Amino acid sequence: MKHRIVVLGAGYAGAYVAGNLARRLSPKDTEITVVNAVPDFVQRMRLHQLAAGRDIEAPKLADVFAGTGIRLRLARVTAVDPKRQIVAVANADGGGELGYDTLVYALGSHGADRGVPGAAEHAFDVSARPSALRLRERLDSPGGRGEGGSVVVVGDGLTGIEAATEIAETRPGLSVALIARGELGARLSAGARSHLRRACDRLGVTVLEHTSVEAVEATRVLCADGAALASDATVWTAGFAVSPIAAAGGLEVTGNGQIVVDRTMRSVSHPNVYAIGDSAYAIGDNGRPLPMSCASAGYTGRQAIEAIVGRLTGRKIANTKLVYTYNHVSLGRRDGILQTVDDEGQAKPKYKGGRTPARVKAGILKMALWATSHPTYGMPKRKHRLAGAPDASREMALA
Incomplete structure (x- = not known):
C-alpha cells in the first residue's frame, strides 16, 4: 500500500x-x-x-x-x-x-482586521486574490481609473508600504494616505527610513504617523485622535x-x-x-x-x-x-529598499536603496x-524508494 x-x-x-x-x-x-x-x-x-x-x-x-x-x-x-x-x-x-x-x-x-469595527465590511486587503481584484475594481471607478479619488492604507508594515507606493505610482490621479501606528518604517535603519520618506514625498503619499484607527466606514476612516479621513477605498494591511x-x-x-x-x-x-x-x-x-x-x-x-x-x-x-537576513521592500516599480538585519532581527545601519533593489526584488x-x-525541473532518473520497500531486482525476479 x-x-x-x-x-x-x-x-x-x-x-x-x-x-x-x-x-x-x-x-x-x-x-x-x-x-x-x-x-x-x-x-x-x-x-x-x-x-x-x-x-x-x-x-x-x-x-x-x-x-x-x-x-x-x-x-x-x-x-x-x-x-x-x-x-x-x-x-x-x-x-x-x-x-x-x-x-x-x-x-x-x-489579513486580520484586529476587531476594528467596520474593517471587515468596508476595507480591502491584498493577502488574497479576490479581495485584491475587488480593490482593483474600486480603484477603477468612478471616473475611469479612479481620478480624483482618495485611498487610505492602514498599516505601515512592509505590505502596507508596498501597497501605498505602488498605488500612488500606478494611479497618480489618486490621493493616497498611509497610516502608521508608530514611526514610518520603524523596522528599517535610519538611512532606509529617510529613503522611504523621500519616496513617499516623491510619489505624493501622505503619511500619518503615531495614528491609531478606531473604525472604518464606507467612505471614511475614523482615527483615535478624532480625525476623520475621507476614503473611497480603504486598504487594510494592519496584521x-x-x-x-x-x-x-x-x-x-x-x-x-x-x-x-x-x-x-x-x-x-x-x-x-x-x-x-x-x-x-x-x-x-x-x-x-x-x-x-x-x-x-x-x-x-x-x-x-x-x-x-x-x-x-x-x-x-x-x-x-533557518534564517532571516533581510527585508526587501518595493517602492513602486523603479525604487526599492534592501535592508539587512542582524541575529536579533534588528536592522543593520547599512542599506541599499533605488533602482537596483527594485530590479533584484523583481x-x-x-x-x-x-x-x-516548474516542479519537474531536474527530475532525477532514479528516485528514492521508501525504507523497507522491495528493491527493483527483487521486483523483477518476482514478476
Missing part, C-alpha cells in the same frame, strides 16, 4: 514542497495529493501590484503539476483530525474526507492571522494559532504532521521565531522536504538553514514563480 502524503495549500510553500517531494520520492511507494481552494497559483507577493492595475500571471495548478504524478483536489479545507489522520474538505460538489499518512500543513495566513483549523483539530499551537514544530518542521504534538510557511511556529537559527514571510516559507519548506524524505527512506535528515518574484511553475 502506498504512503499517502497530503499537502494542504498550494501557495509558495505548499506548491514548492509538493513538487520537490514528487521529484525525490518514488511514485511506486508514495501518493501525493495537494488540496487547494482555487485552481490557480496565486503570487501573493504581487497582489498589491494586481490591485493597483498590473496584469499578474496566475498559472493553472493543473498545468503546474502536470507530469509530476501529483493529484490536485480543488476544495476548501474545513477540518483536520490528526487522531484519525483525516482531512475534511468541501467544494461546490459537496464535502468529503481524505486520509493521510503524512500531512503537510501549508494553509498560510490571511495577518492564520486559520483556526489547526487549533480546532487539537494540534499544539501558539496563542495566534501557528502550529508548534521542532527543528525539522514536525508538529511537536503529532509526529506525522509537518507545518511550513506562515502556518508554522518555527525557531530560526538565531533562536527567534521566524517571521511570516515568503523567505520563511522557502526555508521551512526546504527543511520539511529533507525531513520527510529522510524519515520515509531511512536516510540521514539534513538540517537546512528578479526574486520571477524566480519564485518559475520555480513553483
Whole structure:
C-alpha cells in the first residue's frame, strides 16, 4: 500500500514542497495529493501590484503539476483530525474526507482586521486574490481609473508600504494616505527610513504617523485622535492571522494559532504532521521565531522536504538553514529598499536603496514563480524508494 502524503495549500510553500517531494520520492511507494481552494497559483507577493492595475500571471495548478504524478483536489479545507489522520474538505460538489499518512500543513495566513469595527465590511486587503481584484475594481471607478479619488492604507508594515507606493505610482490621479501606528518604517535603519520618506514625498503619499484607527466606514476612516479621513477605498494591511483549523483539530499551537514544530518542521504534538510557511511556529537559527514571510516559507519548506524524505527512506535528515537576513521592500516599480538585519532581527545601519533593489526584488518574484511553475525541473532518473520497500531486482525476479 502506498504512503499517502497530503499537502494542504498550494501557495509558495505548499506548491514548492509538493513538487520537490514528487521529484525525490518514488511514485511506486508514495501518493501525493495537494488540496487547494482555487485552481490557480496565486503570487501573493504581487497582489498589491494586481490591485493597483498590473496584469499578474496566475498559472493553472493543473498545468503546474502536470507530469509530476501529483493529484490536485480543488476544495476548501474545513477540518483536520490528526487522531484519525483525516482531512475534511468541501467544494461546490459537496464535502468529503481524505486520509493521510503524512500531512503537510501549508494553509498560510490571511489579513486580520484586529476587531476594528467596520474593517471587515468596508476595507480591502491584498493577502488574497479576490479581495485584491475587488480593490482593483474600486480603484477603477468612478471616473475611469479612479481620478480624483482618495485611498487610505492602514498599516505601515512592509505590505502596507508596498501597497501605498505602488498605488500612488500606478494611479497618480489618486490621493493616497498611509497610516502608521508608530514611526514610518520603524523596522528599517535610519538611512532606509529617510529613503522611504523621500519616496513617499516623491510619489505624493501622505503619511500619518503615531495614528491609531478606531473604525472604518464606507467612505471614511475614523482615527483615535478624532480625525476623520475621507476614503473611497480603504486598504487594510494592519496584521495577518492564520486559520483556526489547526487549533480546532487539537494540534499544539501558539496563542495566534501557528502550529508548534521542532527543528525539522514536525508538529511537536503529532509526529506525522509537518507545518511550513506562515502556518508554522518555527525557531530560526538565531533562536527567534521566524517571521511570516515568503523567505520563511522557502526555508521551512526546504527543511520539511529533507525531513520527510529522510524519515520515509531511512536516510540521514539534513538540517537546512533557518534564517532571516533581510527585508526587501518595493517602492513602486523603479525604487526599492534592501535592508539587512542582524541575529536579533534588528536592522543593520547599512542599506541599499533605488533602482537596483527594485530590479533584484523583481528578479526574486520571477524566480519564485518559475520555480513553483516548474516542479519537474531536474527530475532525477532514479528516485528514492521508501525504507523497507522491495528493491527493483527483487521486483523483477518476482514478476
